[in-house]
Amino acid sequence: MLNLPRTIEWVNGRVRLINQKLLPHRLEYIETSSWERVVKAIKDMEIRGAPAIGVAAAYAVALFAVNFPGENLEAFMKELERVAGVVKSARPTAVNLSWAVNRVVRVAMTATSVEEARKVILEEAVKIHREDEEANRRIGELGEQLISDGDTIITVCNAGSLATSYWGTATAPMYVAKEKGKNFRVIALETRPYLQGARLTAWELKMAGIDVVIATDNSIGILAMKEKIDLAITGADRITAQGYVANKLGTYPLALVARVHNIPFYVAAPSSSFDLNARGPEDIEIEVRSPDEVVYIAGQRITPEGVSAIYYAFDITPPQLVTGIITEKGIIYPPFEKNIRRTIG
Numbered sequence: 247m248l249n250l251p252r253t254i255e256w257v258n259g260r261v262r263l264i265n266q267k268l269l270p271h272r273l274e275y276i277e278t279s280s281w282e283r284v285v286k287a288i289k290d291m292e293i294r295g296a297p298a299i300g301v302a303a304a305y306a307v308a309l310f311a312v313n314f315p316g317e318n319l320e321a322f323m324k325e326l327e328r329v330a331g332v333v334k335s336a337r338p339t340a341v342n343l344s345w346a347v348n349r350v351v352r353v354a355m356t357a358t359s360v361e362e363a364r365k366v367i368l369e370e371a372v373k374i375h376r377e378d379e380e381a382n383r384r385i386g387e388l389g390e391q392l393i394s395d396g397d398t399i400i401t402v403c404n405a406g407s408l409a410t411s412y413w414g415t416a417t418a419p420m421y422v423a424k425e426k427g428k429n430f431r432v433i434a435l436e437t438r439p440y441l442q443g444a445r446l447t448a449w450e451l452k453m454a455g456i457d458v459v460i461a462t463d464n465s466i467g468i469l470a471m472k473e474k475i476d477l478a479i480t481g482a483d484r485i486t487a488q489g490y491v492a493n494k495l496g497t498y499p500l501a502l503v504a505r506v507h508n509i510p511f512y513v514a515a516p517s518s519s520f521d522l523n524a525r526g527p528e529d530i531e532i533e534v535r536s537p538d539e540v541v542y543i544a545g546q547r548i549t550p551e552g553v554s555a556i557y558y559a560f561d562i563t564p565p566q567l568v569t570g571i572i573t574e575k576g577i578i579y580p581p582f583e584k585n586i587r588r589t590i591g
């Protein structure tokens with residue numbers, strides 16, 4: 247087992263999650279029985295990462311259910327529909343959010359009483375949580391084979407244990423490789439403006455005893471020339487049926503540079519991150535967040551007054567730049583359209 251705390255847990259009718267905004271300086275938890283507070287945590291990035299917000303969303307619905315007053319099933323189902331809509335709209339790009347909410351709502355449809363609905367919703371949320379951990383472990387076991395002793399691996403954002411139930415997606419192969427005694431080095435791109443690479447990936451890899459350095463996002467070109475990078479692995483927020491990968495800003499430039507420099511570029515993601523109803527980039531909603539998150543650093547304005555920022559929170563990597571997609575069901579290689587359907591669909 248890793249020397250890492252759990253990102254999110256259901257404890258005695260409450261949700262407990264790491265407040266990721268405070269890392270790496272303070273490891274503090276948010277503990278709540280309010281589903282609205284969980285939605286706020288997702289919106290405000292206190293919990294983030296596609297699989298982790300999927301689990302948080304399922305638990306948010308479970309909190310609503312267990313705290314629903316009264317036993318009127320019709321009133322319950324009506325309110326459940328409203329709550330599900332609010333939870334799903336917390337962040338738009340990660341498909342895991344709506345996937346998890348749809349799962350817990352679907353099981354409630356079969357309930358014949360509010361009591362039963364509460365029970366099946368919570369059971370399903372716990373199942374989603376456990377399945378995510380198992381999927382990530384499997385991703386780790388499959389992806390580990392891509393890592394050789396002495397390698398340098400590059401990653402962006404945090405697709406680590408903090409972004410999931412445990413193990414992470416992009417980091418899972420690293421953790422399994424470390425278990426097997428392989429020595430390698432990881433370059434974590436900082437990932438402006440939230441610095442998930444510098445704050446979170448660096449924190450958890452260091453905790454796990456993996457050699458990690460950070461680099462500025464704009465250094466990817468020179469890094470590829472100077473640093474003998476053997477492998478790039480990133481996470482995903484949504485992968486379409488054709489293999490387009492929406493992931494944190496900076497993933498597409500990394501994939502472009504990797505292609506020019508013959509660095510294998512892998513995406514690691516569980517099947518819950520695939521959206522087979524989406525085909526091309528036009529089918530993916532890219533989250534646009536407040537320009538203030540770019541314009542201010544630690545409360546200090548960095549641009550002249552009156553100059554704002556363009557801030558898409560994710561980008562989309564076309565399938566032709568992706569070497570393979572590591573899933574719990576196997577590593578998917580091109581042709582993606584055919585092989586994604588065969589493996590996931």
Ligand SMILES: CSC[C@@H](O)[C@@H](O)C(=O)COP(=O)(O)O
Nearest residue numbers: 294295296405409415481482494
């Ligand atoms: C296993 S997490 C995969 C992705 O969600 C991750 O790479 C990412 O882009 C996270 O973005 P974030 O905005 O921090 O939620």
